[in-house]
Amino acid sequence: MKITSLSLGALGALVVYIALRLSKGFALASIADVYILFMIAALLIYIPAGDKGKKGSLLVLGTLIFFILLELVRPLIPRSLLNVYNFFILVTVLLYFTSKDEGARDLMAPIKATLVGSENRTFRTALFAVVPLFAALITFNIVRPSYEAPGDTRSIHPAPPSSVNVFNKSYNLLTLKNPLRDDAANYAKYVKEGGEVYFKNCFYCHGDKLDGKGHYYHGVNPKPLPFMGTDTIAQLSESFVFWRVATGGPGLPKEGAPWLSAMPIWEHFLTEEEVWKVSMFIYDYSGNKPRTF
Incomplete structure (x- = not known):
C-alpha cells in the first residue's frame, strides 16, 4: 500500500x-x-x-x-x-x-x-x-440532558402599566412628563441636585461612571443597569424611568419575574421631585435624551 x-x-x-x-x-x-x-x-x-x-x-x-x-x-x-x-x-x-x-x-x-x-x-x-x-x-x-440551570427568561425592560400609584398619587404613565425639564432657567441646578441624590443613593450599584459597576456590582443578580451608551436609558421614556425608580424591584410586573432585582422602592426614601431630578442627571451625564413617542 x-x-x-x-x-x-x-x-x-x-x-x-x-x-x-x-x-x-x-x-x-x-x-x-x-x-x-x-x-x-x-x-x-x-x-x-x-x-x-x-x-x-x-x-x-x-x-x-x-x-x-x-x-x-x-x-x-x-x-x-x-x-x-x-x-x-x-x-x-x-x-x-x-x-x-x-x-x-x-x-x-x-x-x-x-x-x-x-x-x-x-x-x-x-x-x-x-x-x-x-x-x-x-x-x-x-x-443527553444538561445539568446546567435553566436560562433566565425575565424581561429586563417589561412593559409599564398604564397607570401607577406612588407618592400618594395616581399617574398616567402614557401622558406623564417630567415637570422640571421645561424649566430651562433652572435646568443646570436640577441636574446638579439630581447628581447629589444619585451619589448619595444610586452609585453604590450603578457606579460613579454610570456604567453599572458600583461597589455592590458583584453581589447582586441581575446586575445593575448601566446608563452609558445608547442601548439602555436612551431607549426608555422618562415616565418609564420615573416608574422604575419609584417602585423598584418589588414593583416589577409579572413579565419581570423572577423578582430578583435589588432595586429598593425609592418612593419610601426620595421625594417625587428628587426622582425627577435624578432622572435628569442620568440623562444629562450619559449624553442621552428621554425617548419620546
Whole structure:
C-alpha cells in the first residue's frame, strides 16, 4: 500500500483540526464534530487507495484547511453562511471531478474497493468500527440532558402599566412628563441636585461612571443597569424611568419575574421631585435624551 503525500497532508490536517477543537472544548456535540466524522471516514477510504485516492484526499485536505482557517481566524460573516459557501464549493469540485467518466471512476473506485474489495479488510474493519462509534458519541452528547440551570427568561425592560400609584398619587404613565425639564432657567441646578441624590443613593450599584459597576456590582443578580451608551436609558421614556425608580424591584410586573432585582422602592426614601431630578442627571451625564413617542 502506497500512501501519497496528499493523503499524509490530509491526515496531518485532520490531526491539527482535532487539536484546535480540543483546545476550545471538544464536546462532540456540534456540526463541526460531524464534519470530523466524515473526514475520518473519507481518509479511511482514500488513504489505502494510494494514487487512485488522490482526488478524494485533495477534497478532504481542502475541506480541512477551510475548517482550520475558521478556527484560527474570526470570520467577518456568520459561520453558518461560510458553511453554505463551503458546501457549494465542494459540490462544484465534485461536479468537476465527475464531469468525465474517468474522473468519476477515479473518485468512486476507492469507495467501492474499501466497502466490497478483499484487499482492504483492515481499513474496512476500522471504518465500520470507528465511524459508528464516533457517530454514537456525537448523538449521545447532543441528546443527553444538561445539568446546567435553566436560562433566565425575565424581561429586563417589561412593559409599564398604564397607570401607577406612588407618592400618594395616581399617574398616567402614557401622558406623564417630567415637570422640571421645561424649566430651562433652572435646568443646570436640577441636574446638579439630581447628581447629589444619585451619589448619595444610586452609585453604590450603578457606579460613579454610570456604567453599572458600583461597589455592590458583584453581589447582586441581575446586575445593575448601566446608563452609558445608547442601548439602555436612551431607549426608555422618562415616565418609564420615573416608574422604575419609584417602585423598584418589588414593583416589577409579572413579565419581570423572577423578582430578583435589588432595586429598593425609592418612593419610601426620595421625594417625587428628587426622582425627577435624578432622572435628569442620568440623562444629562450619559449624553442621552428621554425617548419620546
